[in-house]
Amino acid sequence: MATEIELKFRIPAPRLAALQRAVATARAEQQPLAAAYFDTPGQHLAQARMALRLRREGDAWVQTLKAEGSGPLQRLEHNVPVAGAGRPALDIARHDGSAAGNALRRLLADAGQPPLQERYATSVLRTRRVLRSGAAVVELALDVGEVRAGDRHVPLCEIEFELLSGPPQALLALAGRWVARHGLLLDMRSKSELGHTLAAGLPGSPPTLARPLRLDRQADLDRARAAMLSNTLRQVLANASQMAAGPSESEHLHQLRVGLRRLRSVLGAAWPADADCAADDPLPPMRAALAALSRPLGAARDADALGEGLWPALQAAGAPPLPAAPVSGSAPPDPAALLRAPATQQLWLALIALGLPSDGAVPAATSPPAASALAGPLQRLWRQVRRDARRFDSLDDEACHRLRRRIKRLRYLTELGSGLWPDKPAARLLQRLKPAQQALGERNDTAVALAHGRSLVAQDPQAWFAVGWLTARQxxxxxxxxxALRRLGRATPPWKRR
Structure with a gap:
């Protein structure tokens, strides 16, 4: 069993020729690779984010099982060379005794031992180059070919940066330079994920939702925040990868924004701002970049919610036809273009680097217990929520929106801190946070729609119907x-019980 430390990037078509020249130096090697991927009829491996393949590498065959690792850079991989002439038969016993192999056995047993069958295949020409970057040795693998499933196929054009030795920070620094030079786009979708969506007849990977996280009660702050950061980054990067590649749907944008809010909540609580931070501290520019990205994505999501929710309800109530998008001013932001921007790609790499252990020679100071370290930021946030909840009747639209954002942060941090607090009081708090967030969310959507309706009045007096209907709804x-806010205000936070 090995843990791969690698990053994969999609290559924009206009940049491919220059990238090929950069990789195919005199010491580079080329090799054709042809792989068949296997899964159950119910796609149990794909759902567990595992991949099982037989691959021909020149004249040799290798059977490989892959599974998720502990973070965006890591994947578990178990390779078994298979001797003999011709294509060998698949045999999962080759992976017995490995962590991934044991997980595969459990997965199939829980599913009732369904048969494994070939689902899709890949064929690529790989150009491989090994280079040194600082203290690291990195392999570059440029793959150009296609993924096939039955009579369907899609082109494949990607480059992987795999760390052979040295610190992961050096891998990220090297990747950042190549991203800047060649316009590469971080892509968290593996070949097996592309093949699965193709075999299933899907236009792309479905939206990725937040995944549960449970921390150890005794976890220190370093371990807890690394786990929390990794958990939130998975949701962000998965949805961002599909949106940048296209096609995507409005739910991708919604889940991306949920992931960004969870990520920003973790950065605010687990890496609290320090007025005396060093000039080279990466957190302030990261926070600023995340805020700058979130604002236009929020505007795009508001437009989606308006067009898919309240505007159709208005039409059903008898409103005259009215535009659901602004009638003047700048065009709405293109989320995919924002995600493909070089600054966004560098931001993703910086966030991945933030979750890595320090590679400095000076040992880090002892990390405090996560439960006590997070209790302070959570309690401050709780006091702000309770204060605004008590005076809800006097809050304007902006203050209500701020209260909703704080409730979301409190909910996400309580969920991500699962295991640090007693389960029952944490569950009771979440049961009160969720309906308060939902109620304020409906109010905020109505306020956004009402502001849009008022902006239409000058061009179309019939928009007064929308203004009146939305005012009554608000x-x-x-x-x-x-x-919901009164009930929330009577809750007892679980971190106060420790």
Whole structure:
């Protein structure tokens, strides 16, 4: 069993020729690779984010099992060379005794031992080059070919940076230079994920939702925040990869924004801002870059929510036809273009680097217990929420929106800190946070739609119908918001019990 430390990038078509010249130096090697990937009829391996393949590498065959690792850089990999002439038969016993092999056995047993069958295949020409970067040795693997499933196929054009030796920080620094030079786009979708979506007849990977995280009660702050950062980055990068590659749907954008809010919540609580931080501290520019990215993505999500929710309801209520998008001003932001921007790609690499252990020679100071370190930021956030919840009747739209954002942060941090606090009081708090967030969310969507309706009045007096209908809806939502906030204000946070 080995743990791969690698990053994969998609190559924009106009940049391929220059990239090929950069990789195919005199010491580079080329090799054709042809692989068949296997799964159950119910796609149990794909759902568990595992990949099982037989690959011909020149004249040799290798059977490989891959599974998720502990972070965005890591994947578990178990390779077994298979002797003999011709294509060998698949045999999962070759992976017995490895961590991934044991996980595969459990997965198949839980599923009732379904048969494994070939689902899709890849054929690529790989150009491989090994180079040194600082204290690291890195292999570059440029793959150009296709993925096939039945009579469907899609082109494949990607480059992988795999760390052979040295610190992961050097791998990220090297990748960042190549991203800047060649316009590479970080892509968390593996070949097996591309093949699965093709075999299933899907246009792309489905939206990725937040995944549960449970921390050890005794975890220190370093371990806890690394796990929390990794968990949130998985959701962010998976949705961003599909949106940047296309096609995507509005739910990708929604889940990306959820992931970004969870990520920013972790950065705010587990890496609290320090007024005396060093000039080279990466956190302030990271926070600023995340905020700058979140604002236009939020505007795009508001437009989606308007066009898919309240505007159709308005039409059903008898409103005259009205545009659901702004009638003047700048064009709405293109989320995919924002995600493909060089600054966004560098931001992803910086966030991945933040979750790595220090590679400095000076040992890090002892990390405090996570439960006590996070209790302070959470308690401050809780006091702000309770204060605004008590005076909800006097809050304007902006203050209500700020309260909702704080409730979301509190909810995400309580979920991500699962295991640090007693389960029952944490569950009771979440049961009160969720309806308060939902009630304020409906109110915020109505406020956004109402502001849009008012902006249309100058061009079309018929928009007064929308203004009146939305005003009445906002008033009708107030009692539900107030009731949810009163109930939330009576909760006891689990971190106060320690």
């Amino acid at each position: 008033d009708a939502l107030r009692p539900a918001c107030a009731a």
